[in-house]
Amino acid sequence: MTLVNENYLKLPGSYLFAEIAHRVKAFKEENPQAEVISLGIGDVTQPLAPTVISALHKAVDEMADSTTFRGYGPEQGYDFLREAIVNTIYKPCTAAVSPDEIFVSDGAKSDCGNIQEIFGVDNIIAITDPVYPVYLDTNVMAGRTGSYDKDAGIFRNVVYMPCIAKNNFVPAIPDKHVDMIYICCPNNPTGTTLSKQQLTKWVQYAQENNAIILYDAAYAYYIMEENVPRTIYEIEGAEKVAIEFRSFSKTAGFTGMRCGYTVVPKTVAGYTKAGVKQALNPLWNRRHTTKFNGTAYIIQRAAEAVLTDQGQKEIKKTINYYMNNARIIREGLSQAGIEYFGGINAPYIWLKTPNNMKSWEFFDKLLRQAHIVGTPGSGFGPAGEGYFRLTAFGDTKNTIKAVERIKTKLKI
Ligand code: PLP
Numbered sequence: 001m002t003l004v005n006e007n008y009l010k011l012p013g014s015y016l017f018a019e020i021a022h023r024v025k026a027f028k029e030e031n032p033q034a035e036v037i038s039l040g041i042g043d044v045t046q047p048l049a050p051t052v053i054s055a056l057h058k059a060v061d062e063m064a065d066s067t068t069f070r071g072y073g074p075e076q077g078y079d080f081l082r083e084a085i086v087n088t089i090y091k092p093c094t095a096a097v098s099p100d101e102i103f104v105s106d107g108a109k110s111d112c113g114n115i116q117e118i119f120g121v122d123n124i125i126a127i128t129d130p131v132y133p134v135y136l137d138t139n140v141m142a143g144r145t146g147s148y149d150k151d152a153g154i155f156r157n158v159v160y161m162p163c164i165a166k167n168n169f170v171p172a173i174p175d176k177h178v179d180m181i182y183i184c185c186p187n188n189p190t191g192t193t194l195s196k197q198q199l200t201k202w203v204q205y206a207q208e209n210n211a212i213i214l215y216d217a218a219y220a221y222y223i224m225e226e227n228v229p230r231t232i233y234e235i236e237g238a239e240k241v242a243i244e245f246r247s248f249s250k251t252a253g254f255t256g257m258r259c260g261y262t263v264v265p266k267t268v269a270g271y272t273k274a275g276v277k278q279a280l281n282p283l284w285n286r287r288h289t290t291k292f293n294g295t296a297y298i299i300q301r302a303a304e305a306v307l308t309d310q311g312q313k314e315i316k317k318t319i320n321y322y323m324n325n326a327r328i329i330r331e332g333l334s335q336a337g338i339e340y341f342g343g344i345n346a347p348y349i350w351l352k353t354p355n356n357m358k359s360w361e362f363f364d365k366l367l368r369q370a371h372i373v374g375t376p377g378s379g380f381g382p383a384g385e386g387y388f389r390l391t392a393f394g395d396t397k398n399t400i401k402a403v404e405r406i407k408t409k410l411k412i
Contacts (some may be wrong), residue, residue: 007143010155014133016379020363027367037402038373039329039390042188044253046321048302049314052252055305059298070297075289077104077261081300081307085261088307089246095233101265101281103288104295104303108218108247108260113138114291115214115243115262116180118283119270123179126159128171130189130380130387132216135182153382162383163190165352169341170198179211183232186219189380189389190350191342193228199235206241212270212280213242218260221251221319223345239265243280250347252306252315259295259303322347325399326392332403336410347392350377354412362388370405 020040028036048056062068076082082099090097105111112134125139136158139145146156154160159178161171169192171183183202186193194202206213215232223230232238244263248254264281272278295303305311326343333340333351343349353362359376366372366388377387392399 005141005143007141010140010145010148011137012148012150016375020373020375023364023367024373031371034371036367036371036373037394037398037405039394039399039402040373040375041391041393042375043255044250044322044393045395046253046318048253048257049306049311049318051305051308051311051314052302055301056298059301063298073294073297073300075292075294076100076285077102077295078297078300081304082261084304084307085246088312090231090233090263093229093231093234095231096239097233097263097265101263102261103264103284104259104261104300105288105292106258106260106295107249107254108216108245108262109134110292111245111260111262112214112216114287115245115284116142116144118280118287119144119180119212120273124157124159124177125180125182126161126174126178127182127381128163128184128187129160129382130163130377130384131182131184132188133380135184135214135216136381153378160381160383163187163192164383165339165341168192170194173201173205177209177211179209180214181206181211182214182216184216184218185232186222186228186346187342187348188219188346189348189375189377189384190387191344191346191348191389192350193223193225193345195227196229196235199229199232203232203235203238203241207237210271211241212268213238214245215242216245218245218247219250219346220246221315222323222347224323225345228345233263233265240267240269243268243284248303248306251319252303252311253318254299254303254306257299257302259299321396322392325394325396328396328399328403329390329392332406336407336412338406338412343392349390349392351388351390353377353386353388356386359385359388366406366410369411370402370409372402372405 082102145158159174163169232242247260264284266281268280269277329349330343340351359378363376375389377384
């Protein structure tokens with residue numbers, strides 16, 4: 001008899017996006033004339049930067065010539081890209097990251113999901129709530145959580161750190177010991193960030209409690225304000241307690257290209273059951289080289305192009321385009337009298353549903369009255385109930401149209 005991994009059976013199912021698609025389909029069937037605009041997508045819409053396209057063409061031509069053809073590359077990524085990441089991302093933040101602490105991958109989703117493999121199954125995890133679901137689900141699969149409490153919408157043995165308007169979306173330090181702390185900053189879905197002082201408290205907690213921070217900075221390039229750290233390694237001591245995830249997806253339109261990386265400083269360590277200190281960098285190196293065979297050469301050349309001066313100029317133009325959409329949405333919500341958060345250092349706007357409506361109730365109302373699709377906050381965790389996510393990744397014309405409809409058609 002072949003046994004299955006029963007931890008998978010604890011997962012309540014990926015209900016959110018399937019349910020959205022189902023409701024939108026039903027609405028369109030009933031209202032074939034309605035022009036539905038989606039402000040729900042978490043995917044980019046603008047094309048790759050010209051510099052990236054040139055780098056791709058050049059790399060493709062190299063693959064056509066036996067003298068420049070490349071087969072398997074180093075699993076950790078080519079030196080040209082690891083060095084470019086250090087020089088363009090970390091040096092300007094005075095973060096002392098070295099190329100051999102960087103592991104290039106096919107994206108942050110894989111890395112955020114796979115990293116838990118190098119940690120003991122008895123560790124207690126803490127996650128901010130609401131948040132990107134991958135952190136929790138992958139720990140459920142690994143058996144690091146208890147069973148699912150359907151009524152409360154939580155897994156037992158997981159420490160949820162609610163981030164709501166009342167605490168300014170700043171997670172409180174837990175009142176019991178935790179071992180692995182997931183922080184997503186800028187946050188998906190709330191669009192909020194933590195200041196240097198707030199993040200410093202977490203680094204201190206991790207140092208004092210021998211805990212590890214798993215820091216997802218996939219949206220770091222959207223940070224516009226000064227006092228928000230671009231990387232956790234701007235915080236003193238973080239190089240001893242934090243692993244950072246990065247992605248070219250939202251930064252440079254690479255969602256379909258697939259490239260990200262994880263920084264595992266050589267100074268970050270966990271412990272064996274016997275209490276012996278164990279550096280995490282060699283463990284992740286072992287995992288990565290055993291289970292991953294490298295990101296495609298042409299994609300790494302494209303990522304390298306993103307990190308050139310010209311590439312940086314071009315991607316910032318696109319980011320500004322999305323952040324202008326975010327501004328349009330924020331201003332429209334203000335005029336409609338709807339309270340919102342985020343949208344200043346992130347492409348996500350997190351609105352408080354009017355009259356304490358449930359997230360799904362608001363979803364239906366927005367769809368029926370304004371023909372707009374968004375994402376119900378409750379899909380990101382129990383503390384997301386009563387909130388709703390809009391994204392700035394659409395095109396500007398549609399964003400303006402959608403905002404006009406919110407102001408004129410939505411009855412609150
Ligand atoms: N981390 C967060 C917080 C995200 O929102 C996303 C994508 O939506 C990812 C990681 C995944 O990024 P990638 O495309 O690099 O896998």
